[in-house]
Amino acid sequence: MFLFKKIISKRNFIKILLANFYFSILPSYSLSLNKLKRIRFYYNNKKHKLRIVLDTSEKINYDILKSINSKTFKMSLNNITINNDFKNPKIDEDIIKNLKLSNNNNNLTFLLDSHNTFKYKVFTLLPKAKYDHRLVIDLFFLKSFISDVKKNKKNIFKSNKLIIAIDAGHGGKDPGAIGKNGTKEKDIVLSISKKLYSLLKKQKNIKPLLIRSKDNFITLRQRISKARVYKSDLFISIHADAARNKKAKGCSAYVLSQRGASTEAAKWLANKENSADLIGGVRINNKDNTLAEVILDMSQSAAIEISIKAANEILLSLKKVSVLHSKNIEQAGFVVLKSPDIPSILVETGFLSNYKEEKKLRSKKFQHEIANAIKKGILSTIKKGII
Numbered sequence: 333m334f335l336f337k338k339i340i341s342k343r344n345f346i347k348i349l350l351a352n353f354y355f356s357i358l359p360s361y362s363l364s365l366n367k368l369k370r371i372r373f374y375y376n377n378k379k380h381k382l383r384i385v386l387d388t389s390e391k392i393n394y395d396i397l398k399s400i401n402s403k404t405f406k407m408s409l410n411n412i413t414i415n416n417d418f419k420n421p422k423i424d425e426d427i428i429k430n431l432k433l434s435n436n437n438n439n440l441t442f443l444l445d446s447h448n449t450f451k452y453k454v455f456t457l458l459p460k461a462k463y464d465h466r467l468v469i470d471l472f473f474l475k476s477f478i479s480d481v482k483k484n485k486k487n488i489f490k491s492n493k494l495i496i497a498i499d500a501g502h503g504g505k506d507p508g509a510i511g512k513n514g515t516k517e518k519d520i521v522l523s524i525s526k527k528l529y530s531l532l533k534k535q536k537n538i539k540p541l542l543i544r545s546k547d548n549f550i551t552l553r554q555r556i557s558k559a560r561v562y563k564s565d566l567f568i569s570i571h572a573d574a575a576r577n578k579k580a581k582g583c584s585a586y587v588l589s590q591r592g593a594s595t596e597a598a599k600w601l602a603n604k605e606n607s608a609d610l611i612g613g614v615r616i617n618n619k620d621n622t623l624a625e626v627i628l629d630m631s632q633s634a635a636i637e638i639s640i641k642a643a644n645e646i647l648l649s650l651k652k653v654s655v656l657h658s659k660n661i662e663q664a665g666f667v668v669l670k671s672p673d674i675p676s677i678l679v680e681t682g683f684l685s686n687y688k689e690e691k692k693l694r695s696k697k698f699q700h701e702i703a704n705a706i707k708k709g710i711l712s713t714i715k716k717g718i719i
């Protein structure tokens with residue numbers, strides 16, 4: 333055996349190193365080795381997800397090695413060597429800080445450092461059509477790279493407006509909560525939603541979307557679909573509470589619970605209309621159900637984490653104009669929050685069952701204050717690169 337070291341690529345700050353490459357002189361042994369033919373990278377348009385595909389001649393045997401932090405992914409590819417015609421993959425340096433492939437006793441160590449934290453999923457695929465055996469590594473980033481890209485490329489800002497879906501709860505035959513003075517939740521939340529829409533419209537990096545703009549009935553699933561059709565980056569459902577305890581008051585924010593999320597994956601797959609859909613940048617048709625469910629789960633749990641951070645910003649902002657019913661983010665299985673790939677938040681703007689709050693919620697001034705506070709929370713969410 334002999335050892336050589338070779339640098340295969342240098343692209344700006346990105347280095348792919350092919351280091352400590354052991355080459356077996358025993359032909360029979362080297363023939364039995366799996367070959368790494370190619371590494372391919374795919375990014376979804378919002379750069380929330382990176383898919384890395386390793387094409388190999390045989391089914392790959394791998395071990396995921398413990399990473400030092402959630403920005404690093406390390407794995408050992410066992411009994412494999414790099415094919416002679418292996419070409420350097422194209423890498424987006426806005427996302428990947430460092431990619432290193434090193435060989436050690438017929439094993440390759442794959443090490444990836446990103447600028448942002450991520451969750452990952454690894455699975456193998458059998459040969460199909462023009463493809464060989466594949467090992468797929470999906471990285472789900474907890475923060476979009478778009479805001480970082482914007483800092484670097486000023487012109488991209490205009491063409492990459494963030495789409496904020498504003499969902500006024502209830503409507504039409506469904507009045508929602510009703511206050512002592514007959515105030516209907518559906519009217520209050522539509523008024524706040526329209527105010528929020530006008531405020532967001534003034535922001536040059538935001539394109540707001542009203543899920544309902546009049547007093548009509550829309551099912552919860554239709555609300556989700558509309559937000560997805562318009563490729564929303566954030567979904568905010570606006571409500572006003574009611575409770576038996578007439579003293580209950582203040583704002584609260586909800587995101588989807590994990591339990592709500594896990595039952596949702598199976599439902600999405602059961603619905604034929606969704607099967608050709610894009611989830612977290614991955615088309616889920618032609619995939620077996622277990623794999624599709626895994627992708628859905630990963631995408632949804634990443635969306636929940638983003639939702640929690642965004643909800644926090646909104647609550648902090650609401651605290652300045654009203655009291656908080658609960659200072660913690662609540663988690664529940666609300667259907668309207670179940671988009672598998674759109675961070676979704678439900679804001680309760682106050683209690684119609686509380687006489688004083690009903691009066692406040694009716695006033696245009698308070699409605700404006702609430703809308704403005706939600707706007708500020710959204711702006712801070714964007715500024716911090718949460719969405």
Ligand SMILES: [Zn+2]
Nearest residue numbers: 501508571572
């Ligand atoms: Zn409601």
